[in-house]
Amino acid sequence: MEKAPQPLIANPQLGDWVGVDQAGEIFFRTGRVELGQGNLTALVMVIADELDMNPADVHLETARTDRSPNEGLTAGSVSLTFGGQALRWAASALRHLVLETAANRLELPAEDLAFRDARIWHGDAVCALSVAEIAPTLDFSTAIAPIANPKPPDQRWQAFRDLDRIDLKDRLVGAPFVHDLSFPNMLFGAPVHPPRLSAELLEMDEDVLMGRSGVVEVVRDGSFLGVVAKSPDDAARAADWARAHGRWTPDDIEPFDVVEAIANSTADVETVFEAGEPDLNAGRFFETVSSRPFLFHGSIGPAAAVAIWEDKNVTVWTQSQGIFHLRAALSMALRIDEDHITVIHAPGAGSYGHNGSDDAAFDAVLLAKSVPGRHVKVVWSRFDEFHCEPLGPAMSTRVKARLDDDGRLQTMNVMVHSAPHGRRPSANGTPNLRAASYIANPIHPAPAKDVPIERGGGADRNAIPGYDIPGVRLNKRLVRDLPYRSSSLRSLGAYTNVIAIESLIDDIVAEIGADPFEFRRKHLSDPRAIAVLDRLESLVHSWQTNPEEGTGWGIAYSRYKNMSGYCAVAMRVDVSEDVRLTDAVCVADIGEAVSPNGAKNQIEGGIIQSASWTLKEEAGLLGGSVSTESWLDYPILKFSEVPKITVELIEHPDAPPLGAGEISQGPAGAAISNAVRAALGVRVTRLPITRHAIVAALSA
Known part of the structure; x- marks a missing residue:
């Protein structure tokens, strides 16, 4: 059975x-x-x-x-x-x-x-x-x-x-969003978060703040500060005033290159996986590295929540991805039993990964406690969203491989350096809510643990190559001593690790003059993996003839988590002053596709977000602070820059569904990197692939 x-x-x-x-x-x-x-x-x-x-x-x-x-x-x-x-x-x-x-x-x-x-x-x-x-x-x-x-x-x-989509009509008119929830006599809250994780509030004239227009309550609990007001505008203006006039402990961290710090970290090394004998002392060797900066989740709408205290019970409406995890985190931070907490999901600004929604929920709960019986809505500002949400971790992955005389990979050694990916609410026995570290009786996060490789991995997700290689070793350094809060972002470490591995595969292909499809197939025995590559090759066959100067195409393949959906992507680029994506083609196998159209939408969205990460995105950091304040400081891919995208599914109705939401992140980024290499003749190893990065690579 x-x-x-x-x-x-x-x-x-x-x-x-x-x-x-x-x-x-x-x-x-x-x-x-x-x-x-x-x-x-x-x-x-x-x-x-x-x-x-x-x-x-x-x-x-x-x-x-x-x-x-x-x-x-x-x-x-x-x-x-x-x-x-x-x-x-x-x-x-x-x-x-x-x-x-x-x-x-x-x-x-x-x-x-x-x-x-x-x-x-x-x-x-x-x-x-x-x-x-x-x-x-x-x-x-x-x-x-x-x-x-x-x-x-x-x-x-x-x-x-x-x-x-059953929710499409409501989404088009904004009906279901937590930002739009309305209750009788509702009030509006705004937190005033410290400017850095380690900052403490030293001085605030709470009487003047209380006298600001529309302010009903000023809430101070340790270094947590917030206002409750009669309107959203009143709350926002009061919070802006407090942010400008409060005094916090200064930032004593000098500016530094965080990607280099992670890549050169001497944190303890964990051997995650070892098979065969990855002997790197003989044969023909190849090596590359791929690094990414800290990233934002980049939702167009900021985090929001509504909370109300009634007697000793609190109810919160939130866009959290894990309502039970949030309930446990609130229980820890508030020191009350979970039975007194009800968390109700309401759609908000979508995000893959741990964004600021749980933190906004805790802000709403803390502020609503000052006005029992009244609903309090908190909608973070764009400043809050950039400064306070958990960041997608910066990473650096180095890959070494040995090729025998028959052109077959014999060993691959992968070394992953990464900031933590696993700081979800209530993980590791602590709330992991930003304000929980600021309140007078704080609970600071426990040292972050990574997602076990048996569950798909975290920093090391997809760092075990999905090819038939006799000797493989995977080591990992989790770099915890950084002044920034990081947690999960779509695909976790798979994005960077797939780019690193597939970049090395493509470098080998270019060096020995092999066919990129055939070389990959030669190292695969899974017929479903081979099938997605075969179909992709047939779809982009015409790309291989007479590419124009300054253009290039590249492919990449991975099976997400080495046990979920299969995905092969080809990208075509035009490189002049910047990289312009012209075409993206993807073939995926996700087993039983419950909703084929929905699955294709997920894969297309993954390709677009991956392209944005690969070409544009980088969180601004200065010392111990996030310096990004608006979209002007954090460019993302524009609608006008989205390439023509074709997605095909190879359906297996008799196979279990494998999921589609995160399978295209790594292959899409890797295919772009390989296409840029084909166009320029050099590899850009540090993302994003901006004009500055291209000049640096050409000058190296």
Whole structure:
């Protein structure tokens, strides 16, 4: 029998996933949240397909800690791999219970009944007995796994194959966003965060601040400072005044090159993986390095939250990716039991990774505590967003390889240096909320731990090469002694590591005059990996003939986490004063594609974000402070700079879904790097590939 999905271990009962409302209608629950990636649409599709329902008739409840199954974080491209399959099993178990109950009521064999279109059928006739009549009598404490019998792959997707985004209309008019939530008598808060992680508030004239227009309360708790006001503008103006007139401990850190500091760190080395004998003392050697700076998540909208204290209980609406992790973090920071905290997800500015949404939620909770019974909304300013959100970690990955006389890779040695990727809320036993370090009774973050390689890895994600190489060694240095707060960003270390490995592959190909597709295929035995490369080659065959001067094309391949989706990308560039992307082609294999259109959207978005990182993005730092204040200081890829993108899926309906949200980050960045090398004849090893970086590479 098929193994039950992982989420059913912690949430085994039907009632964890299915409920009945006051009208007797059945609804479903999920612990996954909608970040703009189309998660909920795909989950609705899974339920509708399993129960032969119209997707419009499926009610899927918003994730909230008091009613939803705890599925942890919506991260890692596993929402459908785990969460979707759990809902399919829950829907199957529901069908079993409905038909068994109906059979007893109708005195008919259960096998003679069917459940489709939310109705009970006997042959071609709809039974008079309705699901609404049965629903209140169902035993929702029933364990799902023993009675579930989900459809086999060849019986799925008979009625429909794709679906328009169920949240699209609301998103276009701003209806669901946490920024737009409104409650009677609501107040508005604004935090005044210290200018640096280590800064302490020494002096603030709270009486003058309290006298600012519209200010209702001034909240000071240690070095945490914030205002509650009658309007958003009043709150913002008061916070700006406080930021300009407060006195904090000075920044005593001299400016330094953080990428060089990470690359040259002498932190403890961990051997993560070793296979064979990676002997680097014989044969023909190749070596390269790839480094990236600290990055912002770069959401167009800033973080926001709404909170209210009633008696000793607090409720918070947030765009957090992990509402249960946030509840645990709030419990630690506030020193109250989790039972007194309810966290409700509300869509906000989308982000892959740990952005400022959890911090904004804690800000709202701290400010709302000063006005019990009143909702307080906090919307971070752009300044807050750049200065206070966790950064995507800077990294430097060095790769060495040995090639034998037959042109086959015999060894590869990968050394990863990285700032921490794993500082999510409540990780490592501490809140990991920015303001938790500022309050009078602070809880500082514990030393960051990395995501284990068995779960896909963190800094070392995709640092084990996905090729057939006899000798492989992977070492890692996690650099924790930096004055900046970093945490997870889309694909974690995979982006940098894939660029490093695929850059070296391409350097070898160029040096020995090999075909880039054939060389990669020669080192692959997985037919699905070979298939994505074969199809990509057929799509870009014409690129290989007579490239114009200043143009170039490159390819790259990886399997995300070495166990998820397969992705091969080709990029074509035109390099003059800057790098201009002209074409991007991607072929991916994500197993069962629940929503093919949604999957393609995810992959396209990954390519665009990766291109922006690769060509433009770098967080401004000065001493111990973030110096970026606005979009003028942090350019991102413009709509006019987006290349023509083609994405094809190789579908395997009989295979488990593998996820699509993060599979294209690494291959897209690597393909750009390889295309630029083809155009210029030199490798730019330090990202982003700006005009300055190109000049430096040409001058080296």
